[in-house]
Amino acid sequence: MICKELPVPLMLILTEIMKYRLIPGHFKHAEIERDLAKRWAGFWGEITLATYVKELPQDKYLIFHDIQLQLNGIHFQIDTLLISKSYILILEAKNIIGTLFFDNLFKQLIRKNEDGSEEAFEDPRVQCQRLQSLLKRWMIKNGLNLLPIDYLVFFKSVNTILKTTPGEIADFSRVCKARDIFNKIEVMENRYTHEWIDNQALNSMSKILLSQHSQKQINILEKYALMQKDIRSGVRCPECLNIAMNYKRGKWRCPICKISCKDAHIESLNDYFYLYKPFISNSEFRHFLHISSNDIAQKILLSLKLPSTGTTKDRKYHLHPKGDSLCVLP
Numbered sequence: 001m002i003c004k005e006l007p008v009p010l011m012l013i014l015t016e017i018m019k020y021r022l023i024p025g026h027f028k029h030a031e032i033e034r035d036l037a038k039r040w041a042g043f044w045g046e047i048t049l050a051t052y053v054k055e056l057p058q059d060k061y062l063i064f065h066d067i068q069l070q071l072n073g074i075h076f077q078i079d080t081l082l083i084s085k086s087y088i089l090i091l092e093a094k095n096i097i098g099t100l101f102f103d104n105l106f107k108q109l110i111r112k113n114e115d116g117s118e119e120a121f122e123d124p125r126v127q128c129q130r131l132q133s134l135l136k137r138w139m140i141k142n143g144l145n146l147l148p149i150d151y152l153v154f155f156k157s158v159n160t161i162l163k164t165t166p167g168e169i170a171d172f173s174r175v176c177k178a179r180d181i182f183n184k185i186e187v188m189e190n191r192y193t194h195e196w197i198d199n200q201a202l203n204s205m206s207k208i209l210l211s212q213h214s215q216k217q218i219n220i221l222e223k224y225a226l227m228q229k230d231i232r233s234g235v236r237c238p239e240c241l242n243i244a245m246n247y248k249r250g251k252w253r254c255p256i257c258k259i260s261c262k263d264a265h266i267e268s269l270n271d272y273f274y275l276y277k278p279f280i281s282n283s284e285f286r287h288f289l290h291i292s293s294n295d296i297a298q299k300i301l302l303s304l305k306l307p308s309t310g311t312t313k314d315r316k317y318h319l320h321p322k323g324d325s326l327c328v329l330p
């Protein structure tokens with residue numbers, strides 16, 4: 001049973017926003033494009049993993065995607081977590097194409113590119129062992145240390161070639177590619193046959209996990225060492241993606257493709273919440289969305305029915321709490 005669906009990762013959403021909000025010609029564009037490609041690849045890996053996991057017997061496993069927990073101030077994230085009455089399985093998705101060497105000496109994963117260059121990544125098995133240790137300690141702290149915890153590293157593509165550095169014997173027992181995941185899970189099921197808990201304990205474990213899940217907040221401007229002056233303000237056209245549209249007679253009009261629409265400000269207001277803070281004042285709203293009239297800004301803000309705090313003069317409009325993601329409800 002899927003207890004937590006796979007969301008679009010916050011970091012991916014933020015990098016997408018940065019791509020179109022960063023002022024044209026800025027030297028950080030290349031870095032953002034590179035990171036964006038990596039984050040999309042990572043997300044595709046997680047989507048593929050989620051598709052396979054759906055095929056598992058639904059009555060046997062509780063499935064959690066992108067669960068984020070905290071232990072003594074350490075925030076950790078697990079791509080996919082499976083819980084049965086017999087064991088817990090951490091699944092880490094990887095989407096790295098090419099020939100990959102597991103370097104056991106330095107605990108790294110090296111990709112050899114066709115041009116002879118090499119790229120190093122953290123050994124995903126080491127990454128999983130860290131998650132295994134953190135999750136175990138988290139379980140103990142929450143009185144849930146009832147089941148053995150194991151892990152699997154999942155590579156999305158069958159075309160990924162996995163090797164080990166010459167002269168070494170690699171332990172690929174917890175590494176799989178594509179549909180091989182089902183064989184590896186079968187091995188796990190044969191390893192952990194005893195049922196340690198009943199349905200009631202399983203459900204209460206699920207409730208505690210979901211209640212403790214907390215999305216790590218990310219300050220994307222800080223991450224890329226950017227300032228507010230590096231960000232383009234204004235409403236983005238939903239059709240041609242031009243920034244900025246102009247507000248005239250109750251509608252947003254695009255000077256490039258000439259379309260007009262009523263609610264183009266919603267997406268741009270979400271951009272503001274994502275980039276800066278989860279609330280906005282009337283003057284910040286006017287400045288970010290390029291609205292000159294105080295009354296019009298007020299009218300639009302009220303129409304969004306956002307929760308607000310403060311008096312008329314210093315009123316702040318807050319986004320609706322809606323699960324993991326930030327969102328203005330239309």
Ligand SMILES: [Zn+2]
Binds near residue numbers: 237241242254257
């Ligand atoms: Zn347009």
